[in-house]
Amino acid sequence: MAELQFDPGQPLRWELPAGEEPHRLQRKQGKAKVLEMEDLQFHRNSAVWLPDHGECHEAADGGAAGDRVTGLVVLEKVFAQAAADPSRSLLVVGHTDTTGEDEPNLYLSDLRARNVYAFLRGDRSGWVATCVERSKVEDVQQILHWAAAERGWDCRPGPVDDRLGPKTRAGIEGFQREFNADFEASVAVDGVVGPETWGAMFDVLSAALAARRGTDLAGLERERRSLAFHRPAAIGCGEVYPIEGSRKNDYRSQKNRRVELLFFEEGEAPAPVGGQGDCGLCALLYVKGSYDFEPIPCDPAPSPTLLRAYLQLRLQGPDGGWRPFPEGLAVRVLYANGTEQVRLVGEEGRLDFAVRRNGEAFTLRVDGEEACYYACDADGQEARAVGEGDLGALEEGWKWFRFPPGLGLDGGAWEVAGAG
Incomplete structure (x- = not known):
């Protein structure tokens, strides 16, 4: 009897010796560390990651509205993990739930992964492009509330209701004015969120991430360049590998709408299978027993006060x-x-x-x-x-x-x- 072992990070190629004895195939389980960005950091049918969820209000008693894990907390943890173990490679994986059609969901999951990847890399134009392609008014409203709480800017848009009304337009204009003053810029103050204003939002989010890392924008750029990404760096797996509600169609799930940030030790990362693209990588990652994913804990961040x-x-x-x-x-x-x-x-x-x-x-x-x-x-x-x-x-x-x-x-x- 021949015992064969294969690594889930490598293509499956082997030769079996001839003989009458049965052969036993033993699979070596890969290991990876994982950070989750669940739908708290994304709105439904949107590719834009959010720095905070809720409307960033202060509590009625004047205190903090409650500590929580936010999008900025998760991305800051990416850099902390990379600094602690620079030998690991990083793969950004997007997922959706099963509401909607398969192909659009696959594309949305890819857009979400590319949105997060572009921000981690410091690719301003790439991040802006994904925001322009798949964003919603409520994304803008959420970011405006966050900027008002984080920086004290006069840009609150009213309720997060996904409607581009007078209050939201006034909030956008306030953001544009405040950005021009603080960043010595000349963004048009027109109440319109196009590529120019999305770029301003990228700059403000980057400044906030740099502050969380205890550095400035130049220091953050150095950290961005030091990240070691898998090739490909960002993939979409669509709705095929849910956390909950397996085999349920039209199942709306906050947990399943997510981006996962996977860190692999050297030699543990999955190798692309020729001709199978992202789907082949997804299968290597999520087929039961292929990988043991160890969650990376994220400490909640205090609400802006x-x-x-x-x-x-x-x-x-x-x-x-x-x-x-x-x-x-x-x-x-x-x-x-x-x-x-x-x-x-x-x-x-x-x-x-x-x-x-x-x-x-x-x-x-x-x-x-x-x-x-x-x-x-x-x-x-x-x-x-x-x-x-x-x-x-x-x-x-x-x-x-x-x-x-x-x-x-x-x-x-x-x-x-x-x-x-």
């Missing part, structure tokens, strides 16, 4: 008088976690920006090259911000001085009052 802060900024000018900061002056707000916002001073020196309820430290900086000097006339009736190159052109009698480069408040110097 941002508040809107309003300051009136005044300074003592060169003539000794107190005046508000000039309207339109750009001020950078730097937070202890490394993120920042750029806000413009409003009327009477008013500056509004987001702060976290836990009272973390922040610093205000006025250190731009274009307008970093304060000038006023001899009578103190007129004042404005000017650049260094404009100082020589000031009228006779005008006085000026340079803005202080930074104004800081540490975590113990301010507190939330009257909120709730």
Whole structure:
């Protein structure tokens, strides 16, 4: 009797010796670690992964709405896992439930996998393309709610109802304005989510992921380049391999609508079978007993707890008088976690920006090259911000001085009052 063993990660080719004794085929079970992105991070019939689910509201008592595993938590865990074990290769696998037809479901599962893969790789245009091809209004509404909670932006769209009404258009315009201010961009403020605004959403999501990783966008780009992907890197398995409701048609399931992120040790990854494409890989992965999938735990993330802060900024000018900061002056707000916002001073020196309820430290900086000097006339009736190159052109009698480069408040110097 001959005993043969095959590896599920390799094509099945062998020769059996002739003889009368029976042959026994023994299959070696492969191993992989798996992260699940269930339908909490996707809307039905959409390929866009969501950074958070629910409407990101704060609880009625003013506290956090509850810790939960979000899309950002799962993707941050991808980078943590890759950093802890860089020898493993990563495969992104999309799935659907059994509602709808087989072929459209197969294509949707592939789009979802490519959407997640493009974001992990930092492929902005690829991510935008999948969003444009298969997205819904409720995806946009969800991301707007998240941005309002995460960054303190004025962009809430009203309820997540998949309707492009006046509130949603106003929320989109708010997002576009806030993005232009914080990212020094020039996205059209038109209330329309096309490729340009999807690209802005990619940038905001990337900045949030970088902050979760404790780095900046350049550091995140280095981490993205270090990810080792399987070839192919993203595949769709359609509705064929459900977690629940096996062999049930038209079975709507949140668990089955998912993207799985599979990490393989060296030599354990499935090898494509010639001519069978994604379907062949899916069969190698999910035929019962082929692989032992070890779940990677994800710790829930605290809900965003941002508040809107309003300051009136005044300074003592060169003539000794107190005046508000000039309207339109750009001020950078730097937070202890490394993120920042750029806000413009409003009327009477008013500056509004987001702060976290836990009272973390922040610093205000006025250190731009274009307008970093304060000038006023001899009578103190007129004042404005000017650049260094404009100082020589000031009228006779005008006085000026340079803005202080930074104004800081540490975590113990301010507190939330009257909120709730």
